[in-house]
Amino acid sequence: MxxxxxxxxxxxxxxxxxxxxxxxxxxxxxxxxxxxxxxTPWLDGLASGSEEPISKETKEKVHQVNETVGKSHQDVGEFVSNTHDFYNNTTGYGDIESLDWDQQQERAKQILTSLEKLLPSVKNEPLKQDLQRIQNLANAVKDEKDKEKVRYLHRMFHDLDIALNNYKAYDRIWNVTQTLKTAN
The missing domain is CATH 1.20.5 (Single alpha-helices involved in coiled-coils or other helix-helix interfaces)
Structure with missing residues (x-):
C-alpha cells in the first residue's frame, strides 16, 4: 500500500x-x-467623509479670507475657535446622538452673551450675517432640544474657524457660511 x-x-x-x-x-x-x-492622509479622508480634497484654488481663497476678514476680526476668531472646540468635544465622533442638553443650552446662552459684545464691532457684512444666523440658532437651542440645530451650529463654527483662524484639522468645508461663500 x-x-x-x-x-x-x-x-x-x-x-x-x-x-x-x-x-x-x-x-x-x-x-x-x-x-x-x-x-495620516488616508485616515483624514475617512474621518471627514470628504471624497475629494479641497482644490488649490479654494485653499487660496480661504487664505485670502483669513488674511483680510480673519486679521481684522481676531476677537471674533478667538470666540469662534473656542466654541468650535466645544462642539468638537461634545458632538464629534457620534456624540451628537447622546447630547447633554443642559450643557448645550448653557453654551447657547454663552454664545448669545458673547455675540452681544462682538456683533456691534463687526464691519464685514458676510461675517455679520453669519454671526446673526448663529445668534438665531443659539436662541433656538437655548429653548428647544433639536440636535439638527446643534449640528448646524457646529458646522457654522467649523467653517468660520477655517475662515478666521485657518483651522486645518479637516479638509472639509460645509459651505454653510456667507464668509466662505467667496472661497467656493
Missing part, C-alpha cells in the same frame, strides 16, 4: 482565527490613531 501525502491546510477554523486577528489589529490601530490625535 502506498501512503498519500497529506497537504497542510488551515481549514475554516484557521482562516477564521486569522481573520479575527487581522480585524482586531486594524480596529485597534484606527482606535489608537484617533485616540491620540495622530493623523
Amino acid at each position: 502506498t501512503k498519500k501525502k497529506q497537504k497542510f491546510g488551515m481549514g475554516r477554523y484557521g482562516w477564521s482565527i486569522i481573520s479575527v486577528i487581522l480585524l482586531s489589529l486594524a480596529a485597534s490601530t484606527l482606535f489608537f490613531l484617533n485616540l491620540f490625535g495622530w493623523s
